[in-house]
Amino acid sequence: MTREEKAVIIDELSQKFLNTPYFYITNASGMTVSEVNSLRSLCFERGIEYRVVKNTLIKKALEALDTDYSSFDEVLKGFSGVMFHPESGKVPAQLIKDFKKKSGNDKLKFKGASVDSAVFVGESQLDVLISLKSKQEMVGEVIGLLQSPAKNVISALSSGGNKLAGILKTLSEKED
Structure with a gap:
């Protein structure tokens, strides 16, 4: 060579x-x-x-x-x-x-x-x-960790909203 x-x-x-x-x-x-x-x-x-x-x-x-x-x-x-x-x-x-x-x-x-x-x-x-772990696996884990608290807050708010609406409806019906 x-x-x-x-x-x-x-x-x-x-x-x-x-x-x-x-x-x-x-x-x-x-x-x-x-x-x-x-x-x-x-x-x-x-x-x-x-x-x-x-x-x-x-x-x-x-x-x-x-x-x-x-x-x-x-x-x-x-x-x-x-x-x-x-x-x-x-x-x-x-x-x-x-x-x-x-x-x-x-x-x-x-x-x-x-x-x-x-x-x-x-x-x-x-x-x-x-x-x-590959770069994609690490990014996926970080995104999952970041999304977890937001999902919990949204689910708590949406379930709480349904309960609140139900309570308000019940209260309004009792007054009649």
Whole structure:
């Protein structure tokens, strides 16, 4: 690969890292061709872009960004694949766990991830990433919390209004 080709890949990766807030670095060494094809198929089904890239190119692409990804230095060894998901930091983590469970082996290893510029390193972080709520889930919860008091007030007022009208009607009928 020439320097120009490497520069193009580094620039392309830098743009991808910059524009995609959720990316994972995995190790799929030792997997058979059919296992890799199965992984790629799962990625495609779940809207994840999976690319195998040389560690030096990943490192240089990350260095070109403003965020400090120096903790990835220890993970960028051996075989590396990068998973990009545009909407959720949880989807790739769930895919990795599902793939391990389905294939019955530990050939796909989680190395590290960046979720909204927060860095997670090590296999032990996979369950933490699975438990993360997506932006849409968080917004939904906040809206639900904000709507709850207003709904209670409206329901109390509307039920109270019916009672008040009933009392006034009863009182007016008694006077006759």
